[in-house]
Amino acid sequence: MKKKLLLCLSLIAGVGLHAQITWKTQDLKGRILMVKTTSYEFVEKFGELERGDHQGSTSIFFDAKGYATKTFSFYNQNEGRDDTSKLTTYNYGFNESNQLREINELEGYRTLNYKTKFKYSPEGKLLEKNIYNSDGSLYERYIYKEEDGKLIEKQVDEQGEVVSPFEMEEEEVVTYKIAEIDSNGNWIKKLGFKNGKQVIEITRKIIYY
Numbered sequence: 001m002k003k004k005l006l007l008c009l010s011l012i013a014g015v016g017l018h019a020q021i022t023w024k025t026q027d028l029k030g031r032i033l034m035v036k037t038t039s040y041e042f043v044e045k046f047g048e049l050e051r052g053d054h055q056g057s058t059s060i061f062f063d064a065k066g067y068a069t070k071t072f073s074f075y076n077q078n079e080g081r082d083d084t085s086k087l088t089t090y091n092y093g094f095n096e097s098n099q100l101r102e103i104n105e106l107e108g109y110r111t112l113n114y115k116t117k118f119k120y121s122p123e124g125k126l127l128e129k130n131i132y133n134s135d136g137s138l139y140e141r142y143i144y145k146e147e148d149g150k151l152i153e154k155q156v157d158e159q160g161e162v163v164s165p166f167e168m169e170e171e172e173v174v175t176y177k178i179a180e181i182d183s184n185g186n187w188i189k190k191l192g193f194k195n196g197k198q199v200i201e202i203t204r205k206i207i208y209y
Contacts, residue, residue, distance in 0.1 A: 020067070020098075020099060020100050021060065021067070021068035021071075021092070021100070022062075022066045022067055022068065023062060023066035024066065026060070028186055028206075029184050029185045029186050030184040030186070030208055031064070031066075031208055031209040032062050032066070032206060032207070032208060032209070033061070033062060033207045033208060033209050034059060034060065034061050034062070034206070034207045035059070035060050035204055035205070035206045035207075036057060036058070036059040036060075036204065036205040036206075037057060037058050037059075037060075037202060037203070037204050038054070038056075038057040038202070038203050038204075038205075039054075039055040039056060039057070039200055039201070039202045039203075040052065040053070040054055040055060040200065040201045040202075040203075041053050041055050041199070041200060042198045042199050042200060042201060044197075049197070049198055051201060055075075055200070056073065056074050056075040057073070057074050058071060058072070058073045058074075059071065059072045059073075064209065065098075067092075067094065067098060068092055069091075069092060070089065070090065070091055070092065071089070071090035071092075072087060072088075072089055072090075073087070073088045073089075073090070074086050074087055074088075075088070087107075087108050087109070088105060088106070088107065088113070089105070089106040089108065089109055090103055090104070090105055090106075091103070091104045091106065095120070097120075097124055099118070099120060099124065099126075100118055101117070101118060102115060102116060102117045102118065103115070103116040104116075111134075112134045113134060114131055114132065114133065114134070114139060115131070115132045115134075116129060116130070116131045116132075117129070117130050117132070125144075125146075126144045126151065127143065127144055128141070128142065128143050128144065129141070129142040129144070129153075130142075138158060140155060141155070141156050141157070141158070142154065142155050142156070143156055143160075174192040174193065174194050174199060174200065175192070175193050175194075176190050176191065176192050176193075176202075177190065177191050177192075177193065178190050179191050182206065184206075184208070186204070186206055187204065188203060188204045188205075188206065189201070189202070189203050189204075190202045190203075190204075
């Protein structure tokens with residue numbers, strides 16, 4: 001369930017949970033205060049595609065320097081409305097080098113679900129990510145190494161042994177096409193296709209400084 005929620009967040013907002021979330025990493029142009037991304041399922045009815053259920057939305061708030069400070073995510077919506085009982089809040093903490101230090105995942109606004117902590121080398125390279133349950137016990141651990149110029153993520157157990165990585169199944173792969181952009185060059189509508197058939201529509205509402 002945890003991985004499914006993280007995957008959903010990643011697909012909706014393009015949020016990499018081991019990366020710094022900034023205007024640049026989100027490929028946003030201009031000075032952005034907030035971007036709200038909403039996804040809708042597309043289903044086939046009577047031989048025609050039509051927009052179906054509201055799958056969820058994610059709002060990311062940025063400071064004046066372009067770093068994300070907070071994320072609100074809603075899932076399993078009904079009748080196209082954000083249900084606060086399904087709200088997940090992500091609060092971000094940074095170190096003195098403006099690197100992501102920790103993420104606190106809250107149920108609603110206050111109840112801690114998971115805490116994620118990041119470790120870096122003296123040179124500022126990401127080394128480790130630890131995800132903890134609300135009681136402080138370890139939930140998952142990941143280590144990072146550079147291989148062929150790329151940062152590789154590996155899940156390990158408490159003894160440091162590599163665990164089989166989570167892989168997206170082939171039927172889950174969705175390709176996206178930008179359908180509309182705003183005057184600043186940021187996309188505000190994107191369509192997702194699976195096996196050549198549209199399965200999702202993603203819209204973005206962007207508020208600028």
